Amino acid sequence: MASVPSHAQVVIIGGGIVGCSVAYHLARRGCTDVLLLERRQLTCGTTWHAAGLVGQLRATHNLTRLAQYTTTLYEGLERETGQATGFRQVGSIAVAASEARFEELRRGASMARVFGLEVQILAPEEARERWPLLSTEGVVGAVYLPKDGRCNPVDTTAALARGARMRGVRILEQVKVTGIRTQGGRVTGVTTEAGEVRAEAVVNCAGMWAREVGALADVSVPLHAAEHFYIVTEPIPELTADLPVLRDADACSYFKEDTGKLLVGWFEPIAKPWGMTGIPESCAFEQLPADLAHIEPLFAAAMRRVPALEAAGVQVFFNGPESFTPDDRYLLGETPEVRGLYVAAGFNSIGIQSAGGAGKVLADWIVDGHPPFDLWDVDIRRCAPFQRNRRYLRDRTVETLGLLYAMHWPFRQAESARGVRRSPLHEHLRAAGACFGEVAGYERANWFGTPGTEPRYEYSYGRQNWFAHSAAEHRAVREGVGLFDQSSFAKFILRGRDAAGVLGRICANEVDVPVGRVVYTQWLNERGGIEADLTVTREAQDSYLIVSSCATQTRDFSWLCRSIPPEAHAVAVDVSSAQAVLGLMGPRSRELLATLTDADLSSSVFPFGSSRLIDLGYARVRASRITYVGELGYELYIPTEFAPAVFDVLSGAGAAFGLRLAGFHAMNSLRIEKAYRHWGHDISDEDTPLEAGLGFAIAWDKPGGFVGREALLKQRAAGVRRRLAALALESAQPLLYHNEPIWRDGRLVGKTTSGMFGHTIGAALALGYLENHAAPVTAEWVAAGRYEIEVAGERFPARASLRPFYDPASERVKC
Numbered sequence: 001m002a003s004v005p006s007h008a009q010v011v012i013i014g015g016g017i018v019g020c021s022v023a024y025h026l027a028r029r030g031c032t033d034v035l036l037l038e039r040r041q042l043t044c045g046t047t048w049h050a051a052g053l054v055g056q057l058r059a060t061h062n063l064t065r066l067a068q069y070t071t072t073l074y075e076g077l078e079r080e081t082g083q084a085t086g087f088r089q090v091g092s093i094a095v096a097a098s099e100a101r102f103e104e105l106r107r108g109a110s111m112a113r114v115f116g117l118e119v120q121i122l123a124p125e126e127a128r129e130r131w132p133l134l135s136t137e138g139v140v141g142a143v144y145l146p147k148d149g150r151c152n153p154v155d156t157t158a159a160l161a162r163g164a165r166m167r168g169v170r171i172l173e174q175v176k177v178t179g180i181r182t183q184g185g186r187v188t189g190v191t192t193e194a195g196e197v198r199a200e201a202v203v204n205c206a207g208m209w210a211r212e213v214g215a216l217a218d219v220s221v222p223l224h225a226a227e228h229f230y231i232v233t234e235p236i237p238e239l240t241a242d243l244p245v246l247r248d249a250d251a252c253s254y255f256k257e258d259t260g261k262l263l264v265g266w267f268e269p270i271a272k273p274w275g276m277t278g279i280p281e282s283c284a285f286e287q288l289p290a291d292l293a294h295i296e297p298l299f300a301a302a303m304r305r306v307p308a309l310e311a312a313g314v315q316v317f318f319n320g321p322e323s324f325t326p327d328d329r330y331l332l333g334e335t336p337e338v339r340g341l342y343v344a345a346g347f348n349s350i351g352i353q354s355a356g357g358a359g360k361v362l363a364d365w366i367v368d369g370h371p372p373f374d375l376w377d378v379d380i381r382r383c384a385p386f387q388r389n390r391r392y393l394r395d396r397t398v399e400t401l402g403l404l405y406a407m408h409w410p411f412r413q414a415e416s417a418r419g420v421r422r423s424p425l426h427e428h429l430r431a432a433g434a435c436f437g438e439v440a441g442y443e444r445a446n447w448f449g450t451p452g453t454e455p456r457y458e459y460s461y462g463r464q465n466w467f468a469h470s471a472a473e474h475r476a477v478r479e480g481v482g483l484f485d486q487s488s489f490a491k492f493i494l495r496g497r498d499a500a501g502v503l504g505r506i507c508a509n510e511v512d513v514p515v516g517r518v519v520y521t522q523w524l525n526e527r528g529g530i531e532a533d534l535t536v537t538r539e540a541q542d543s544y545l546i547v548s549s550c551a552t553q554t555r556d557f558s559w560l561c562r563s564i565p566p567e568a569h570a571v572a573v574d575v576s577s578a579q580a581v582l583g584l585m586g587p588r589s590r591e592l593l594a595t596l597t598d599a600d601l602s603s604s605v606f607p608f609g610s611s612r613l614i615d616l617g618y619a620r621v622r623a624s625r626i627t628y629v630g631e632l633g634y635e636l637y638i639p640t641e642f643a644p645a646v647f648d649v650l651s652g653a654g655a656a657f658g659l660r661l662a663g664f665h666a667m668n669s670l671r672i673e674k675a676y677r678h679w680g681h682d683i684s685d686e687d688t689p690l691e692a693g694l695g696f697a698i699a700w701d702k703p704g705g706f707v708g709r710e711a712l713l714k715q716r717a718a719g720v721r722r723r724l725a726a727l728a729l730e731s732a733q734p735l736l737y738h739n740e741p742i743w744r745d746g747r748l749v750g751k752t753t754s755g756m757f758g759h760t761i762g763a764a765l766a767l768g769y770l771e772n773h774a775a776p777v778t779a780e781w782v783a784a785g786r787y788e789i790e791v792a793g794e795r796f797p798a799r800a801s802l803r804p805f806y807d808p809a810s811e812r813v814k815c
């Protein structure tokens, strides 16, 4: 066993392609005091047996940027290091065997153009011209990405390792990390079989072992291994070395030329989780037993698409493990539990194509102390602590592998491992016809069908089966009164004599307000980017209630805790589970509430932006006049065990007012009409409040300033070159979701960030950034343009506005 140094600035655990890429990029950033420890041999985990597909189009712009970077990196790596990588830019073709799949591909192609990728739509015959062994039976169309490539994963890893070593990185094989040392919430080093190494940063790149390695520091790394299959045929004479990679997602299959043979791999709908009791110690260059019964139907589907397979003998049946995460996105970044401990793992069978980009941005993150741009899609802080639960992971993994090639329907919900977190009102909502969706394990009513029935999604790109139900919920909120169960909200208390000072420093808005005031605010980073979007209620002189979203619970709480200086007298507590939240929203909400409380609800006593404790039924609840739907309304914060009774009295009294239960799809439609932003879609840590049109929530001159102020001052002086705008299609169809290209006077100026049909406005709506490189974006510039939004390759006329289409003066909210 090699001896280990006593110290390294950064220790990387794991010598797969990802660990080697992180090492390589750290060195390129000038951080060369790096030690990579591999328990056996480089690539012995999952990397050695990957098929080597290197695609570029991902679900979001930034993930696509990373995949694009990977391609560029691999293209030049051999020149730089002298180590061959086998990288070839052969392109890829994805065929569609249904109209819906073709729409998915064409929507993807429109998105690809926004991201700057070269993409062509092909007729079936054109696809066959490029891929002569293809059967076009049932093929509706195809998409061709000429810059996609393929590589040899082992050689590419060797090249990254060589590039790292050339710059001074130490790579030691046969050294297993057995412990992670921490002190005061910060990493201090690792324990290995060969001794201890002190370190300022530790990076967990342990592939399918990463969950167990995370557990060494009591950190959640939710991933689980699954068996993953491909075959390699005997040589097929018609195959040429420049053949593009072929994907037929409807047949769950991909095809790659491999030294004159055909490699055929699958993403089956029902996968086989592996390693339920932990990854065996002996696991290195592991091959699992071939399961012919499992792959037989997949093989049959592949043969229908490529009939030459029928005659070709099979040389290799390969089955190897790969790790999958609960939402099919990898896990990247600094862990919320331990400072200085980073993760890059859970690559869901795209680790080869992701490694270049992921390694680069993680190296930037480590060196600079923050991610280089918005990486929320893959940020490990999106995970809830319960998600490390092994049984949950195993059950979810059955589904996640296949989702890579399944239809990526809008609003698609996971079907496995459901019912993890339920509101205290869950059964009430279910009985009332709720169709639930899931966020971070939380079951939330998305829409209501007919009471007593089992409502189910019927997916499509058009108006889905819940469209009319959701429209009725929307109208009830606009015209009468609706009730939302918002219990999934994240809720934190910050208490102590320094609470106002601590919060004042991280909130861009003024929060040193009288007790009983609710403040809408952002938390910013030093660059002025929006880290969180939330409300802060001063409950007492020394106590604040902070409310943010379910999806950002871990991230926001971590940001809050890390913002409390050690000497400050302020304690943060996550009270999300202690309180249910009901949103009583609509012009008749006050009338209804007045029948159940003796509190004075008049606007002069209880205006918009205020919050007070009131009696409601037999309970005492916090009522806050605040809204995410753009109407008069109250968020009711109710101690959990009181929630069912409060729900019952509201429902009982509500009958006389036409009270209607409403779900999150209706809320989304209502909030987009009002252009309320959604963190994670419309705003992120790379967007500033000035770009997002949230300048009204900045208290520029408050005493003590706030984090991000200096960056915002500079931006205000220079003027912003991109602005979030509200957009509406002029035609009734199609529907908008997000990432659709926006054209202004025939020029591409941006993309949508979220979309929904607006039932009051009567149009497909979206929010999206408009960019003007020549000059600041002003209301006049926006008004002067002629807009189109591109959907599946077709452009549809639209209008754009910096003000909301619905109630721009907020008269309905403040009445």
Ligand SMILES: Cc1cc2nc3c(=O)[nH]c(=O)nc-3n(C[C@H](O)[C@H](O)[C@H](O)COP(=O)(O)OP(=O)(O)OC[C@H]3O[C@@H](n4cnc5c(N)ncnc54)[C@H](O)[C@@H]3O)c2cc1C
Residues within 6 Å of the ligand: 013, 014, 015, 016, 017, 018, 019, 037, 038, 039, 040, 041, 042, 043, 044, 045, 046, 047, 048, 049, 050, 051, 052, 053, 054, 175, 176, 177, 178, 205, 206, 207, 208, 209, 210, 213, 228, 229, 230, 265, 319, 320, 321, 322, 344, 345, 346, 347, 348, 349, 350, 351, 352, 353, 354
């Ligand atoms: C059949 C198959 C086909 C695939 N095809 C493709 C493809 O075409 N394109 C694509 O992009 N991706 C593909 N993948 C996925 C890709 O192989 C993986 O995502 C990628 O290899 C993951 O790399 P990694 O570095 O995260 O993990 P690994 O390669 O597993 O590396 C982790 C390393 O950590 C080491 N380690 C673990 N614990 C410790 C410890 N305590 N101390 C020290 N070292 C430790 C392990 O020994 C291992 O070497 C495929 C996967 C499979 C199974």
